[in-house]
Amino acid sequence: MNKTVKNAKEAIEGFKDNMTVMFGGFGLCGIPENTILELSKAKVKGLVCISNNCGVDDFGLGLMLNNHQIRKMVSSYVGENAEFERQMLSGELEVELLPQGSLAEKIRAGGAGIPAFYVPAGYGTEVGIGKESREFNGKMHLLEHALTADFAVVKAWKGDTAGNLIYKYTANNFNNMMAMAGKITIAEVEELVPVGELDPNFIHTPGIFVQRIFQGENYIKRIEQLTLSK
Amino acid sequence: MALDKNQIAMRIAREIKDGNYVNLGIGIPTLVANFIPEGIIVTLQSENGMLGMGPFPTMETVDADLINAGKQTITYLPGASFFDSATSFAMIRGGHVDVTILGAFEVSEKGDIASWKVPGKLIKGMGGAMDLVASAKNIIVAMQHTNKEGQSKLLKECTLPLTGVGCVKRIVSDLAVLDVTEKGFKLLERAPGVTVEQIQKATEGTLIVEGDIPEIQF
Numbered sequence: 422m423n424k425t426v427k428n429a430k431e432a433i434e435g436f437k438d439n440m441t442v443m444f445g446g447f448g449l450c451g452i453p454e455n456t457i458l459e460l461s462k463a464k465v466k467g468l469v470c471i472s473n474n475c476g477v478d479d480f481g482l483g484l485m486l487n488n489h490q491i492r493k494m495v496s497s498y499v500g501e502n503a504e505f506e507r508q509m510l511s512g513e514l515e516v517e518l519l520p521q522g523s524l525a526e527k528i529r530a531g532g533a534g535i536p537a538f539y540v541p542a543g544y545g546t547e548v549g550i551g552k553e554s555r556e557f558n559g560k561m562h563l564l565e566h567a568l569t570a571d572f573a574v575v576k577a578w579k580g581d582t583a584g585n586l587i588y589k590y591t592a593n594n595f596n597n598m599m600a601m602a603g604k605i606t607i608a609e610v611e612e613l614v615p616v617g618e619l620d621p622n623f624i625h626t627p628g629i630f631v632q633r634i635f636q637g638e639n640y641i642k643r644i645e646q647l648t649l650s651k
Numbered sequence: 652m653a654l655d656k657n658q659i660a661m662r663i664a665r666e667i668k669d670g671n672y673v674n675l676g677i678g679i680p681t682l683v684a685n686f687i688p689e690g691i692i693v694t695l696q697s698e699n700g701m702l703g704m705g706p707f708p709t710m711e712t713v714d715a716d717l718i719n720a721g722k723q724t725i726t727y728l729p730g731a732s733f734f735d736s737a738t739s740f741a742m743i744r745g746g747h748v749d750v751t752i753l754g755a756f757e758v759s760e761k762g763d764i765a766s767w768k769v770p771g772k773l774i775k776g777m778g779g780a781m782d783l784v785a786s787a788k789n790i791i792v793a794m795q796h797t798n799k800e801g802q803s804k805l806l807k808e809c810t811l812p813l814t815g816v817g818c819v820k821r822i823v824s825d826l827a828v829l830d831v832t833e834k835g836f837k838l839l840e841r842a843p844g845v846t847v848e849q850i851q852k853a854t855e856g857t858l859i860v861e862g863d864i865p866e867i868q869f
Binding site: 473497498500540578589590645647 | 782
């Protein structure tokens with residue numbers, strides 16, 4: 422089965438207003454740069470975006486934020502950009518903040534067909550407001566519901582035409598779970614190879630989770646906090 | 652003399668044992684890595700998805716795909732591994748990480764911690780802090796004992812939005828080392844030259860002082 426599409430433009434076919442979309446990446450590490458750039462040029466708007474962060478002012482999801490394409494962000498850490506803060510404070514942008522591990526597990530659960538689960542994170546804090554709680558082994562837990570999306574957009578280091586993916590270093594982060602949780606998962610990769618070339622012992626995301634794949638171009642891979650040894 | 656940031660990190664590093672898996676938060680906790688005693692092997696976990704974090708890179712070895720939870724460029728050590736964030740938090744939630752060291756705005760005498768939000772000022776989000784404090788076996792807080800106005804940050808009740816309830820075990824502040832007990836903050840050690848009275852004055856929550864309190868030795 423060949424899941425290859427030509428480029429980001431072809432990959433985003435079927436995106437509609439008000440859809441829920443997951444974007445892989447942690448900070449600017451491992452974000453699907455090509456697809457985000459293409460979506461920022463498209464007319465689609467009112468999106469609910471699930472992503473650990475929301476880019477910076479002029480890169481990553483910040484580009485779509487500047488175009489007012491995002492109605493709601495579901496994240497664990499945001500506000501690396503001034504425009505985000507402005508839209509949030511003015512009420513233009515709805516924001517749901519979740520503990521990072523709960524967010525990751527909600528996405529994994531969504532992909533794995535588990536509708537909800539209990540975790541201790543956030544109990545007794547404002548994250549727990551309105552959520553069911555229950556005691557297990559003497560400790561209080563919150564009921565967290567799974568997340569799925571109309572589209573999941575992920576970025577991998579290498580991929581094959583069957584959709585198998587391999588990530589590099591910490592650029593895996595949210596990509597692996599999000600690939601599982603999209604009704605349609607788009608994977609953009611730095612290097613796309615024919616089936617049979619990737620060692621099946623070292624696949625991170627099995628191709629069953631991926632519907633569309635393409636080789637991206639002109640990766641910038643911007644670094645947020647360049648920190649060097651003294 | 653109150654401890655400086657490096658001295659707080661140096662004192663906390665003594666809490667780490669050979670073979671521990673340790674998660675270090677942003678700020679003073681990051682400095683702890685510089686003071687891990689020689690001869691012990693410690694594996695640093697970064698919650699975005701790695702075990703075996705090494706020092707910061709040089710310009711030649713820097714890689715945009717290799718960052719820590721503070722989004723700083725880093726390196727990895729032999730024996731390192733990389734994984735997705737759900738697996739990373741399975742390590743944390745499942746109690747596999749031995750020690751978590753993080754900063755705080757406020758800690759209460761019941762072990763509640765506030766570290767992520769200042770209404771009207773700071774609303775960036777909790778990141779992994781809520782998961783870490785809810786599940787780590789041993790949570791050590793690195794913090795200043797008072798704010799810039801001299802008001803205590805070790806309180807009867809936290810005033811800021813909480814990160815977690817009843818979870819902090821030990822605090823190393825610029826003035827003292829304290830344990831959170833059922834009866835309140837138990838004073839264990841004093842910063843060199845700082846008196847019990849000074850610590851008492853800087854602690855709004857209940858302070859338990861039993862016997863002679865030794866000075867932290869450096």
